[in-house]
Amino acid sequence: MAEADPGLLRALPAVPEIRVADAADLDRRLRGADRPFVVRGLVADWPLVEAGRRSGKDAREYLLRHHKPVPFTVSVGTEGNDGRLFYDAAMGMNFRTFRGKLPEIFAHIDSAETVTNAPPIYLASINVRDFFTGLHEANHVDLGDRSALASIWVGTRTRIAAHNDIPHNLACVAVGRRRFTLFPREQFRNLYLGPIDNTPAGRAISMVDFHHPDFSAHPRFREALANAQAVEMGPGDALYIPAMWWHHVEGLEPFNILLNYWWRQTPRWMGQPQDALNHALMAIRDLPSDEKQHWRELFEYYVFGDDDQVVAHIPEGGRSILDPLTAESAARLRAYLLRQLSR
Structure with missing residues (x-):
């Protein structure tokens, strides 16, 4: 009660x-x-x-x-x-x-x-x-x-x-x-x-x-x-x-x-984290457990980690969106995501 x-x-x-x-x-x-x-x-x-x-x-x-x-x-x-x-x-x-x-x-x-x-x-x-x-x-x-x-x-x-x-x-x-x-x-x-x-x-x-x-x-x-x-x-x-x-x-x-x-203390051109969560619900949550675990590790590696090994082996100037984002690279990434989501 x-x-x-x-x-x-x-x-x-x-x-x-x-x-x-x-x-x-x-x-x-x-x-x-x-x-x-x-x-x-x-x-x-x-x-x-x-x-x-x-x-x-x-x-x-x-x-x-x-x-x-x-x-x-x-x-x-x-x-x-x-x-x-x-x-x-x-x-x-x-x-x-x-x-x-x-x-x-x-x-x-x-x-x-x-x-x-x-x-x-x-x-x-x-x-x-x-x-x-x-x-x-x-x-x-x-x-x-x-x-x-x-x-x-x-x-x-x-x-x-x-x-x-x-x-x-x-x-x-x-x-x-x-x-x-x-x-x-x-x-x-x-x-x-x-x-x-x-x-x-x-x-x-x-x-x-x-x-x-x-x-x-x-x-x-x-x-x-x-x-x-x-x-x-x-x-x-x-x-x-x-x-x-x-x-x-x-x-x-x-x-x-x-x-x-x-x-916000982040630039306006950065995406909304909620959008990333919503997309992950659609794309990852219902995968088989072994695949979901692998994606968890990839997110830790690319998104949540802070390890130089992610880019150390890639020549400077060729790291694309793995470099710190700028307004220009964020715009390219956003355009790419829109094309993918519209398929």
């Missing part, structure tokens, strides 16, 4: 908090960090934060003054799920996705803000520069020379299952409150991940209901919790989440806004 204990997450160790003096100090902290940290009040002076302190409606009106007249994608869940956007019993989604103009979406949020157990309404990962004019310029974090993607997340009370992201992430609460529960990368085995391809938002998610964990069905989740950290954040607070760390996210107030920044 599931154990209902929403307070379980509040008893976890807290994410460490730091202070930063200025943008240069933040840059230094980010470059040296391999674990999450919180900066209280980092964006407390944003106009959006100030509007949200007055009311959720003031925050929505602030966004409407900056929005572009283009369709926005919005997810609308079902009643009685405690705001959880997840799978339904048939492993479809327990929410529907619509396209609409932002004033119309906000009108629905206006009417739902005071309704108990209203269906969750959620606008996820909206590109700030593509969908708003002047919002980024008035509300942003100086991240130095990082080429960061700025996204905004707007919604009512929601629960987003634990997942991870390939880029590094600086998440800034602008309106409302959010609770993050974080797990190191290696805890993926203890989070009971769902499908890779059929996901609510493009990344595999934990199948564990964090408010009602069923330890008989998911016994290793206890080990995940033993390695977890949690933090509750208010307007102006920021959280750094290193690449590939797992995070469960809750919007705690009737109306919540978060802005986040994603960046």
